[in-house]
Amino acid sequence: MDEQALLQKLFEEAVELGISERERFLLEHCASDEMREHVMRMLRIHDETDGDFERPITERFRDLLDAPGEKIGDFEIIRETGRGGMSVVYLARDTVLDREVALKVLGADRSLSETVKQRFLNEARAAAGLNHPNIVKIFRYGQTDRHGFIAMDYISNGTFDQWLLLHDRNSAEGRREIVLAIESIAEALEHAHRAGVIHRDVKPTNILMDRQGRPYLADFGIARMLDTGNAHETLAGAGTAAYMSPEQIAAVRDEIDHRSDVFSLGVVLYEALVGQLPFKGRSGEEIKESIRKTDPVKPRSIVRSLPRDLEVICGKAMEKKPEDRYPTVGHMAADLRAWMDGKPILARPPSLIQRSVKKLPSRRSVLISIGAAAVGIPLGMYLMPRQRNTRSVIDAALLPDHLTICIRLIDPVTQLPGEVFVLGSSIDRTFTVEHGHYRILVVNEAELVIEIERMIIPVTLRSDHDLESNQVARSIIDSGSLQLEAIEFSLEKNSMVLIPGGSELDFDEEKNINTGGYFERVRKVEPFYLDKYEVSCSEYEKFLVKHDEIPFPPHWGARECPDGWENKPVTGVTYFEARAFAESQGKRLPSAPEWELAAKGSEAWKLLWWGRKGNEPSPNEEDTLAYIQDHIREPVILRDYINDKIAKPSAWSMPEPTEYQQNIFASETRDVHDAEKIDITPLGIYNMMGNVAELTESTAPFTPLNYDYQQKSIESNHWSMPERPALLIQMGMQSVNERRIGVGFRCARTKFYSKEN
């Protein structure tokens, strides 16, 4: 133990003892007289002054704390809040009007050049003449004997860059808030420009935020009065390098106009959305060089989820030539608003494919059945993992020109597909994506050719199961590339039903966990087609005939479907097998939100557990039970399971089905389209409650991106689970290689819209 630690230890032991005991204790424990002396001295100090430090500091230093602050004119300084090249900003109190202000004070200790004075006055005059909700208000400006000062509104919540620190720029909501803030600043700038004031120093630190998250443009410190037109020789080039426009750098006096602010605001927007500056360098000179000569890295190659329109807006604002930019910052504001409203932006006429993709939600639809002629060439998509294993590059180099690949990340929380990203002949051939669960759609000009869902993850993370199972699937993953083959698809009459899109209530788990409250979240589901009933054993048998490599469901006992089971739902298949089946039909598995929307139908809100409608009262248990008795077959035999006559339902997983289980399966499941027993819901779909539980494509929120950990959501309940008869929501999860005798599936397909009718 070193001396300091020893000193502390001895003191702390001794201080608890009485005076006489202390001496004995120290004689016993101190190795040296010196140490003993030291401890004794400290104990003396302690005893003499015990209590002094116990006084509250505000009392002890009361006079100091009460001492009034310095004053400038009528303003009493509270504290310094910032410092610029020429000036200091204080939080101050206006003693006349008794309110807090931000007081910008021009230092008095330096001999001020006329330029600086002019600049200061310019700022004051320019900004004082502006009256806009997003421009910091100037209350007073003037000079005392020593100081020039500007008193302005005190905006209390820091600057835009500080605000961004706490901001989730990658969430949809966070992105909206950023766009909203920049749009407000664009409006403020437009107002200034109309008044003849160019800001010329638009940057994050000049945007102040209040507690409600409203932005305010501040510091017209180098603003130039258009109508005076003087002093700009010395001012050009004075802006902060990273946000300067090329013409500011070149200091071409006649070229610096309001479009210079458009450029700077574009840089601010880019940085806010992407998280890094578009033009970088180790020195001011390097940055300026970069602004003059290089094009910024495409935002979406850094933030994959960034909507294309926002990338276009950034690009348009940051064009090198002023005439290529938005003609006014008001135009930029309009495009930002359009994006927020979900309308097309004006910055660039969207291409054919973009147009068709953009208009998906509102266009009258035709689902195209696909002829075999559509594609004959395998498409190669190479997935190359990068170093950090968070992204892969998709290379669509082999994609035939007439085809386009759209990929949509499945949101790990809501399980809904997000923004559509397009790869195709006219657009990028390579694409960097974050790893995740994607829906991949291959379309020609107007038709959906292929639709699959896959995780895009590093090859090393794919488990053996996955590789093995994918070999049995139609799509093969082989050394990192994914080959897709077009297949013929036709919408069989009456086998599928169009589920119009709609909202579906879900529990907002994130919010519930964070707040301890109860929140529902509306999941908006896009229109899609869903099989009217579960995949039957006979349908699955046909599929097995073509795929020798796929094992049969264990309770069949053989590759042939047992007699009498033809119309029973197929169960005991793994997720991979179900997916392979769906893809062989040109379909996919439904997502959990899709399944639930279809299952609940338009009447479901009447029942307990199924959600509510608007302000309608919650359904009660009695009504719910009555409905169940009317609509669900009586679960008599299930009582036997509960009474322990056979194994518990939890033991009903595969692959060792007993003969007894087979019998139960035969007697307890109903045929998939047994119209006598199954109601048709108002959505035109057969009642999805209670026959077999059904596998979906959805996973639990935030499941690790590795097939080994994937748990697929199972919806509804099945005949061996009587406790929850009316469940039309998630029953549980099942891992991707698991088989359960009570779990079947049905297929879905995205409703695709042709570009023109």
Added chain:
Amino acid sequence: MVHLLTVKTDQNHIDSDHTESQQITELLKAVRGGVPDADEALFSCIYTELHRMAHAAWRWVPASDTLQPTALVNEMYARLFHQRDINWENRRHFFATASRAMHDILVEQARRHCSIKRGGNLKRMPLDEQENARVQTQASDVLALDDALKQLRVHYPEHSRIVMLKMFAGLTYNQIAEIEQCSAVTVRRGWAFAKTWLKDHISGEDY
């Protein structure tokens, strides 16, 4: 699935007055999540808030009614966290930051009134001679204390944390023990040592 049955409809408790507490809560989360610079942002947020409160309190509270740091911090605590359930990690970060903010406010005030020659720049409000002398003395005391604290932090980091929480956040032994995850006795002894050590190291002190 079970929680389906416990539907709460009251979602309208979002109170515009609590944006600052929301921000601090967010910041605390960010600090825990290791967001770069969140620490600094948290500090500046609490600092600003505390400063405003302290300033208001020192200005308007009648002379006889001393506002103690405990009261100050507690009031802030109540305002910031309202009635939400605050977890232990949040408390720890909050008090650590709040005590540092309190400390810095005092030191800043002391610097302003100490020997730093700023008189040429800004005009002070006139004080009577005696009052001025007291202010100057206290200012140098604060700065001396601050110097000693810095040394304490180097040699005895745990003790310096106790001092911060005790002196600047006004917490009790038990509260500190909870935050530091040790016993109240340890805190009491540590405090005895730390304050003695500080006195010993403040030259020319008159405590």
